[in-house]
Amino acid sequence: MRRSLGELVMLVPIAAFVALFALLPVGLLFAASLSAVGGIAGLGSLLTQPLNQHSVANSLLQGGLSAALAVAFGYPAGVLLGRYRWPGRELVRSLLLVPFLLPSLIVVLGIEDLFGAGGLLGTPFPDLSFFGHGTPGVVAANLIFNVPLVVLLTAAGCETASAELEETVVTLGGSPARAYRDAWGPATWIGAAAGGLLTFLFSALSFAPPLLLCGERCYTVEARIWSLDQVLLAPSDAGALALIMVVLFLAPTLGYLYLVRRLATPSGRQARRARPLDRSATTIALVLETGAVLTAVAVLLGAVLFRTLVPVGGAGPGSAWSALFGPGTARRLGIGIPAAVGNTLLFAIAAAGITVVLAVPAAFAVLRRPGRGSGLGLFLFVPLLLSPVVLALSLATFWRPLLGGEGSVWVLVIVSQTVLALPFALQSLGIPLAGLSPAGREAAESLGAGRFSAFLDADLPRVRDGLVTASLFAFALGLGEFTATYFLVTPRFTTVPVALYGLVGARQLPLADAAAGLLLLLSLAVFLALSLGGRRVEL
Amino acid sequence: MSSSEPILRVEGLSAAWGTTPVLEQVSFEVGRDELFVLLGPNGSGKSTLLRCLAGLEPLSAGRVLLDGADLARVPAHRRGIGLMFQDAALFPHRSVYENIAYAPLLQRRPRSEVDEEVRRQVDLLGLAGFEDRAPDRLSGGERQRVALARTLAARPRLVLLDEPFASIDPELKAELRADFRRALRAAGTSAIHVTHDRPEGLFLGDRVGLLFDGRLDRSAPPGDLFNDPGTDRAARFLGYDVFPGPSGLEAVDPRDLRLGPVGGAGSALRVVAAGTTGGERLVVLRTTTGERVESRSPDEGPLPLPGDVVVGTWTRSVRILPTGAVAPAKDAKNRRVFERA
Numbered sequence: 001m002r003r004s005l006g007e008l009v010m011l012v013p014i015a016a017f018v019a020l021f022a023l024l025p026v027g028l029l030f031a032a033s034l035s036a037v038g039g040i041a042g043l044g045s046l047l048t049q050p051l052n053q054h055s056v057a058n059s060l061l062q063g064g065l066s067a068a069l070a071v072a073f074g075y076p077a078g079v080l081l082g083r084y085r086w087p088g089r090e091l092v093r094s095l096l097l098v099p100f101l102l103p104s105l106i107v108v109l110g111i112e113d114l115f116g117a118g119g120l121l122g123t124p125f126p127d128l129s130f131f132g133h134g135t136p137g138v139v140a141a142n143l144i145f146n147v148p149l150v151v152l153l154t155a156a157g158c159e160t161a162s163a164e165l166e167e168t169v170v171t172l173g174g175s176p177a178r179a180y181r182d183a184w185g186p187a188t189w190i191g192a193a194a195g196g197l198l199t200f201l202f203s204a205l206s207f208a209p210p211l212l213l214c215g216e217r218c219y220t221v222e223a224r225i226w227s228l229d230q231v232l233l234a235p236s237d238a239g240a241l242a243l244i245m246v247v248l249f250l251a252p253t254l255g256y257l258y259l260v261r262r263l264a265t266p267s268g269r270q271a272r273r274a275r276p277l278d279r280s281a282t283t284i285a286l287v288l289e290t291g292a293v294l295t296a297v298a299v300l301l302g303a304v305l306f307r308t309l310v311p312v313g314g315a316g317p318g319s320a321w322s323a324l325f326g327p328g329t330a331r332r333l334g335i336g337i338p339a340a341v342g343n344t345l346l347f348a349i350a351a352a353g354i355t356v357v358l359a360v361p362a363a364f365a366v367l368r369r370p371g372r373g374s375g376l377g378l379f380l381f382v383p384l385l386l387s388p389v390v391l392a393l394s395l396a397t398f399w400r401p402l403l404g405g406e407g408s409v410w411v412l413v414i415v416s417q418t419v420l421a422l423p424f425a426l427q428s429l430g431i432p433l434a435g436l437s438p439a440g441r442e443a444a445e446s447l448g449a450g451r452f453s454a455f456l457d458a459d460l461p462r463v464r465d466g467l468v469t470a471s472l473f474a475f476a477l478g479l480g481e482f483t484a485t486y487f488l489v490t491p492r493f494t495t496v497p498v499a500l501y502g503l504v505g506a507r508q509l510p511l512a513d514a515a516a517g518l519l520l521l522l523s524l525a526v527f528l529a530l531s532l533g534g535r536r537v538e539l
Numbered sequence: 540m541s542s543s544e545p546i547l548r549v550e551g552l553s554a555a556w557g558t559t560p561v562l563e564q565v566s567f568e569v570g571r572d573e574l575f576v577l578l579g580p581n582g583s584g585k586s587t588l589l590r591c592l593a594g595l596e597p598l599s600a601g602r603v604l605l606d607g608a609d610l611a612r613v614p615a616h617r618r619g620i621g622l623m624f625q626d627a628a629l630f631p632h633r634s635v636y637e638n639i640a641y642a643p644l645l646q647r648r649p650r651s652e653v654d655e656e657v658r659r660q661v662d663l664l665g666l667a668g669f670e671d672r673a674p675d676r677l678s679g680g681e682r683q684r685v686a687l688a689r690t691l692a693a694r695p696r697l698v699l700l701d702e703p704f705a706s707i708d709p710e711l712k713a714e715l716r717a718d719f720r721r722a723l724r725a726a727g728t729s730a731i732h733v734t735h736d737r738p739e740g741l742f743l744g745d746r747v748g749l750l751f752d753g754r755l756d757r758s759a760p761p762g763d764l765f766n767d768p769g770t771d772r773a774a775r776f777l778g779y780d781v782f783p784g785p786s787g788l789e790a791v792d793p794r795d796l797r798l799g800p801v802g803g804a805g806s807a808l809r810v811v812a813a814g815t816t817g818g819e820r821l822v823v824l825r826t827t828t829g830e831r832v833e834s835r836s837p838d839e840g841p842l843p844l845p846g847d848v849v850v851g852t853w854t855r856s857v858r859i860l861p862t863g864a865v866a867p868a869k870d871a872k873n874r875r876v877f878e879r880a
Contacts, residue, residue, distance in 0.1 A: 164628035172645065173619075
């Protein structure tokens with residue numbers, strides 16, 4: 001089907017934005033770095049350096065281990081969430097988003113608070129301190145973020161399975177196990193595989209957990225790129241390694257995109273009538289496993305909240321908070337916490353606004369058509385291929401000099417947060433659009449409404465929830481964004497996550513806990529806004 | 540088990556969605572090799588009843604006996620009851636052959652027997668040449684044929700058909716109905732077919748049951764049911780006009796309702812719309828109490844105009860009772876008679 005001129009016009013803003021602030025700077029960074037290291041041969045020699053090799057191995061190990069464990073822990077809970085009806089189901093669905101919306105640093109801090117020196121669990125049970133550092137600590141942090149993603153995507157898979165097909169298998173004599181294998185199981189496997197690939201990508205490219213919980217020996221490629229550019233001052237090597245990273249992770253990224261589109265069936269995700277819980281052994285096992293997953297997430301976040309109120313060292317609950325807002329912290333960070341909160345909110349609001357303005361017309365122009373997997377549709381998801389460090393490195397290399405140095409930092413932070421939020425905003429809009437019939441718009445047009453009026457009157461109201469979700473989701477991602485922001489900001493533009501990193505790095509844990517409490521409050525406010533409207537975020 | 544015993548006996552079946560009752564005290568029987576049709580408007584509980592029989596929905600009361608055995612503790616996959624859905628629910632990634640062979644393979648029948656079973660069903664349902672096709676390359680009617688072939692290949696003791704022709708083009712429906720009936724007869728299987736399509740139900744059924752608001756109104760052979768609808772609700776559903784007569788309600792076949800000028804004896808009616816439907820004249824009218832009635836007659840003379848007042852007369856009618864004034868009761872031959880409540 002040919003696209004109309006109007007649809008192409010709707011695509012111009014996002015295409016220009018992605019081209020200017022993602023493809024162009026990243027392409028130029030790669031070209032310059034490739035040339036500086038001596039072409040393909042230079043890439044090869046870069047990979048022979050032990051620390052680079054080690055970072056690739058770490059990425060694969062941490063990513064692979066985290067993905068396998070996240071699927072193992074998340075799949076049963078996803079089946080329970082997607083297949084069965086139980087009290088509090090929708091609340092749990094919303095709560096599972098909380099870890100994803102949180103800055104990675106809060107989870108790192110939670111691991112420290114639980115298993116680190118003087119940890120709430122590590123002190124009474126010394127064996128558990130195994131999870132407080134090194135690769136186990138990094139994987140534990142990755143799991144807290146990613147198990148909920150696997151749960152949500154598996155549940156989404158459940159909802160695409162045909163209830164009629166399952167019942168047909170049963171009435172043809174197939175056992176429940178056979179119905180799982182032949183009818184409803186494959187859809188959950190697609191969801192879990194998508195979750196596993198996303199976990200692999202997020203974990204292999206994680207930044208804060210290896211930096212704070214382990215150090216150089218656990219650096220992922222992402223952390224190594226940061227180190228090459230910011231510590232060793234070898235930007236060409238950093239750029240070349242970024243190119244290697246993008247190539248290495250191209251296949252899992254495309255795999256995730258392919259799988260997640262299969263979850264968006266032509267009729268959209270259906271609200272399949274969930275079945276009531278029964279008392280079979282399988283169901284009881286699913287309930288227990290889900291309870292364990294939720295408890296693990298709740299205990300970690302609870303530890304951060306507890307330490308926010310009862311700081312390490314036994315000082316009173318108010319002392320850390322007053323110190324956080326005091327002049328000492330401002331001197332240490334180069335900016336007061338109120339100003340950092342202001343920066344955080346400003347960047348997140350601006351990024352969310354731009355994201356929605358770009359994503360809405362693009363989603364309507366591309367994603368509502370059948371064959372969303374077209375080249376054009378895929379182009380919109382290009383930012384998913386870029387890790388925060390690669391994006392920040394390219395923006396800093398290409399755009400900062402052009403925009404006038406430090407004064408442009410705030411622009412680049414907003415741009416980076418927008419680029420990183422775009423794929424998720426498009427996803428949140430794309431799922432409801434995939435099930436949107438053109439009948440309403442066509443009816444409006446046949447009644448004399450112009451194209452734009454028909455769009456405003458018929459289409460837009462029907463994806464209003466998706467629109468609000470996309471805005472809030474983009475805002476939440478901006479609120480918690482750390483990696484790219486850390487790469488780009490100067491003290492004047494420091495955000496709360498960056499301040500939190502500084503405090504954790506300086507082992508100022510009481511202050512870090514108080515800052516984490518502040519971020520938690522901000523994130524929970526977004527979570528409440530998302531869940532109060534019964535909105536669902538699509539991953 | 541005597542061959543005269545019914546294959547299925549449903550006793551006082553009730554079901555609910557949460558606290559909302561969907562089926563209330565439904566009782567009926569299905570004989571061996573019988574094609575029983577459940578006819579009722581949308582939302583009357585027909586599909587829920589099939590799902591209860593198949594073991595896919597719990598009963599809140601009552602019993603289902605298949606071949607005399609209570610199915611209360613028998614899971615759906617061990618009941619030997621095949622259920623065919625409106626949208627066919629074919630395996631999208633399996634060919635026509637693989638769809639039909641699914642159940643025989645589950646039953647671990649020898650390969651040669653599976654091939655033979657598939658060939659038999661393919662021949663029976665006119666699917667020769669389609670064996671290697673994927674379901675997405677079949678028309679709606681072909682998909683339904685494959686779905687029935689797949690159901691019959693499992694050799695169920697009872698087949699349940701949930702509005703299988705609802706999304707089929709009208710031109711194809713008649714042929715498909717006849718083919719389904721022939722296939723079910725050839726398979727020697729008892730079946731329950733639910734539909735809201737009156738001609739379809741009356742055409743297919745050896746016996747037809749009317750289901751309204753979760754209650755089985757009555758069941759009888761199609762001719763008996765049509766000739767004696769029993770209640771005004773059943774009569775209206777079967778296409779009758781209902782008029783108050785001197786000794787109670789009368790059901791009049793629209794083909795027997797004659798329209799004449801005001802002044803004669805009969806019921807005064809106001810014309811709502813009038814037109815022709817391929818050689819037949821259809822006039823939609825309202826009685827003085829606002830009831831909607833129809834008159835069907837040969838297309839002769841000028842059409843009445845909307846707003847015209849005419850007088851309706853008839854020479855034949857069936858005496859019926861108001862719904863609620865009768866309570867269904869079952870006679871020894873599983874026929875329903877009506878008694879004053």
